[in-house]
Amino acid sequence: MSWTGVMAAFRVKIKESLRYRGYWISDLGFTFLMALLPIMIGRGGDIDAFEALTGTGNYYGYMLLGACTFMAIDAPLWQMGNWFRREQQIGTLQSIYLTPDGSMEALGGLALFCLFRSCIIAGIPFATGFVWFGLEPSRGIILALAFFIVGFIPVCGLSLFIGALVLRLKETGALLNTLQMSFGLLMGMWVQVSLFPVAVRAVSYSLPMTWVASGVRASIMGMPYLFGSWESDFIALLMHSIIMPVLGAMVFLYVEKRVKMNSGVGSF
Amino acid sequence: MAIVEIRDLYKEYRARGKVVKALNGIDLTIEEGEFFGLLGPNGAGKTTLIQCITTLLIPTKGEISVCGYDALREPSKVRASIGCMLTGERSIYWKLTGRENLDYFGALYHIKKRRDRIEELISMLSLEDFIDRRVETYSSGQRMKVAFAKTLIADPPVIILDEPTITLDVLASRELRQAIKEINRNGTTVIYTTHLMFEVEELCDRVAIIDEGVIKALDTVEGLKRISGDERRIKLSLSDPSTVAEALRGVESVKEVSEENGSVVVVGGALDSILKAVLSSGVELKDIDVSSPDLENVFLKLTGKRLEE
Incomplete structure (x- = not known):
């Protein structure tokens, strides 16, 4: 696997995205909407009750950060999962699989693109929201960024599960849409994870996005961390960063081999 | 010297609950520099055979080696030795220009001097007039030419072309066949599948007739004609x-x-x-x-x- 291949795949994704009219505008617009909807619905609610539930009275900031983190961290999962399907449909997946290590390099380039895209589609609404709502970060942006960047690694690992699912099942549009919103709920985009029943909370904790969303919010808004301190939450996220890519790669390679043993990666 | 060797190759897969026997014991040796034809109707097993050679499919049983590399144990090296055009004009990105496509696939094949190689291919295949336009604006023939250039980007010792002229008009088809002949004359081994007999007669040194996953006959065109027992x-x-x-x-x-x-x-x-x-x-x-x-x-x-x- 070569860095040149990864960078070439990254450049191709950038070029393609710029050549689809409205690609960036609609992505940015969607993030704004994801933040504005709960903000508008919850306006005039009981802030004291909200603070008692979440540990912060900053409702706007809570929702804004939730939406931005969701778009930045959760969306790449589907970008990468759907990449296989899209390449299958347009016919280029076989071309990539015909190159020596093309599938891994293309995925690497895609991961870089997703990181870049996340910075844009979450960063702009995040900055706009802070100015618009007059929010003040009580703690460090740098720590929040660290949660975000480190959290991206297990998310890429998790996306390999989604990729494997798409390779195996092929027609996965409805399933992916359902999973996407379920993950949004489970990661605590709208509701604090600590409010979930124990079993649901356990599922939430197994998702790296939960730790990113919580870490970003807690770092910026001074809310309590899931395990009480940023160090313990960060260690939990680091564990995800080690386990998730390894597990994801194992599952993906297993499914890929099974698919090749059957009718192949190019068929749809 | 043998450049592709296939021994006792079987491929079965499941489709809608049924087991499909796509290849049923293929034995084949292709020599270096040869123009080898695979002739057979749709569903004969030609594409499955190619997908096994290029490591896109894992065979149920059997051995394949390309340039001395084992397809099961050294798949990356096998892929690096082969340029393959399977899905024709759909094998490239339509939102990119032809040059961007060649650059991307050149990078995936780890080509060091990509710009020089791309210029060489542009000149060799006369792509100058359209290479910097987006592929979505190309004619079918132009897309196939760029897809063919992509096949050659790594200057591989073996190229495999799966019905490359199937969507082309007469003129574009002839031009592409000329280009393929030229590549073969320069020493590249060509494996060419088709169901068009005139292409086989025009191009191939040897031909395997394949049907129902079995090689029914393998010889030169003249040798095959003798099989029929027909005379002039x-x-x-x-x-x-x-x-x-x-x-x-x-x-x-x-x-x-x-x-x-x-x-x-x-x-x-x-x-x-x-x-x-x-x-x-x-x-x-x-x-x-x-x-x-x-x-x-x-x-x-x-x-x-x-x-x-």
């Missing part, structure tokens, strides 16, 4: 067919002489002996039509079906 047929339009027919029956190695609507049809025999016999009979020769046995008959004889079926 000469149709002579004459002022007095009966006289000539009688004379021709005595000519050496002529197997059959028949009269059809004022003509005489001769099967077998040397052309010069037949013409001498006609001229010495003093009968006026109005027209002559010589037809050779074709691969369609060979295919029909071997498989019991026509190629278009």
Whole structure:
């Protein structure tokens, strides 16, 4: 696997995205909407009750950060999962699989693109929201960024599960849409994870996005961390960063081999 | 020297709950520099065989080696040794320009001097007029040319082309065949699948006829034609067919002489002996039509079906 291949795949994704009219505008617009909807619905609610539930009275900031983190961290999962399907449909997946290590390099380039895209589609609404709502970060942006960047690694690992699912099942549009919103709920985009029943909370904790969303919010808004301190939450996220890519790669390679043993990666 | 070796290859897969036997014990050796044809109807197993050679599929049983690399144990090295065009014009990105496509795939093949190689291909395949336009604006022939250039980007020792002319018009098809011939003349081994017999006759050194996952015959085009048992047929339009027919029956190695609507049809025999016999009979020769046995008959004889079926 070569860095040149990864960078070439990254450049191709950038070029393609710029050549689809409205690609960036609609992505940015969607993030704004994801933040504005709960903000508008919850306006005039009981802030004291909200603070008692979440540990912060900053409702706007809570929702804004939730939406931005969701778009930045959760969306790449589907970008990468759907990449296989899209390449299958347009016919280029076989071309990539015909190159020596093309599938891994293309995925690497895609991961870089997703990181870049996340910075844009979450960063702009995040900055706009802070100015618009007059929010003040009580703690460090740098720590929040660290949660975000480190959290991206297990998310890429998790996306390999989604990729494997798409390779195996092929027609996965409805399933992916359902999973996407379920993950949004489970990661605590709208509701604090600590409010979930124990079993649901356990599922939430197994998702790296939960730790990113919580870490970003807690770092910026001074809310309590899931395990009480940023160090313990960060260690939990680091564990995800080690386990998730390894597990994801194992599952993906297993499914890929099974698919090749059957009718192949190019068929749809 | 053998560049592709296939031993006892089987491929089965499941489709809608049924087991499909796509390849049923293929043994094949392709020599370096050879132009090798795979001829067979749709569903014969040609594409499956290619997908196994290029490591896109893992065979159920059997061995494949390309340039000495084992396809199961060293798949990356096998892929690096092969340039392959499977899905034709759909194998490239339509939102990118031709040059961007070549650059991308050049990077995935780890080509060091990509710019030089791309310029070389542009010049070799005359892509100058459209290479910097987006592929979505190309004609079908232009897309196939760029897809072919992509196949050659790594300058591989083996190229595999799966029905490359199937969507092209006559002119574009001819141009592409010329380009492929030129590449082969420069030493690249070509494996070419088609169901068009004239392409096989024009291009291939040896041909394997494949049907139902089995190689039914493997030989040169001339060798395959001999399998059919057919001989050259000469149709002579004459002022007095009966006289000539009688004379021709005595000519050496002529197997059959028949009269059809004022003509005489001769099967077998040397052309010069037949013409001498006609001229010495003093009968006026109005027209002559010589037809050779074709691969369609060979295919029909071997498989019991026509190629278009």
